[in-house]
Amino acid sequence: MEEPYSPVTDDYALWSCEDEDATETEVIQLLGALVATTKPKICVEVGAYTGLSSFEIGNALKRNGRGHLHSFEIDPRHAATAAERTAGLPVTVHPIADTEYDPANLEEPVGFLFVDGDLDNRSSSLAHWRPWLSGNSIVAVHDSLKWYDVQLAIESVEYLQRIDIVTPRGLTLMTLAPEA
Numbered sequence: 001m002e003e004p005y006s007p008v009t010d011d012y013a014l015w016s017c018e019d020e021d022a023t024e025t026e027v028i029q030l031l032g033a034l035v036a037t038t039k040p041k042i043c044v045e046v047g048a049y050t051g052l053s054s055f056e057i058g059n060a061l062k063r064n065g066r067g068h069l070h071s072f073e074i075d076p077r078h079a080a081t082a083a084e085r086t087a088g089l090p091v092t093v094h095p096i097a098d099t100e101y102d103p104a105n106l107e108e109p110v111g112f113l114f115v116d117g118d119l120d121n122r123s124s125s126l127a128h129w130r131p132w133l134s135g136n137s138i139v140a141v142h143d144s145l146k147w148y149d150v151q152l153a154i155e156s157v158e159y160l161q162r163i164d165i166v167t168p169r170g171l172t173l174m175t176l177a178p179e180a
């Protein structure tokens, strides 16, 4: 479907999405390209929903020939759909909140983090994963231009570089400062 009205850009109808809760298709494609370009060993996604972005990231990892995506989804029905969609890919869908997972269980630091949970829990996710990011990690936060809560969450972390990509909902890419 066409992306619904957004005050972020007058051109909002040029973007598309599977449904109103799904990430813009063009953003999903960009996430796959970022993973293909940067070759992370461990990817984390907060908010799989039906697994569209998980599928794209998982496919990029499969083509890379290494790496694994840990994707978190609190709604068990959506988590089951995402697990079905990503079957055969290097993806584990965890049917829990990301903040319930102990990152110490991961075999490597997180090289790519995509934060796309609820609008009011992005800062908790960023704080939870922050100590487990590797030096070159890319952090991608969705909905960053449409929602004030998400902008506040982004401002809650100390970033070295930041680019706000204009889409109807917005995607912010960051590299973070090393922890003090």
Ligand SMILES: C[S@@+](CC[C@H](N)C(=O)[O-])C[C@H]1O[C@@H](n2cnc3c(N)ncnc32)[C@H](O)[C@@H]1O
Pocket: 021, 022, 023, 028, 046, 047, 048, 049, 050, 051, 052, 053, 054, 072, 073, 074, 075, 078, 096, 097, 098, 099, 116, 117, 118, 121, 125
């Ligand atoms: C906007 S949707 C994600 C869209 C998805 N990335 C896609 O490709 O279409 C947000 C999802 O995040 C889930 N969610 C919200 N907070 C979460 C959390 N802390 N951990 C895991 N899932 C979360 C919600 O249940 C919802 O399905």
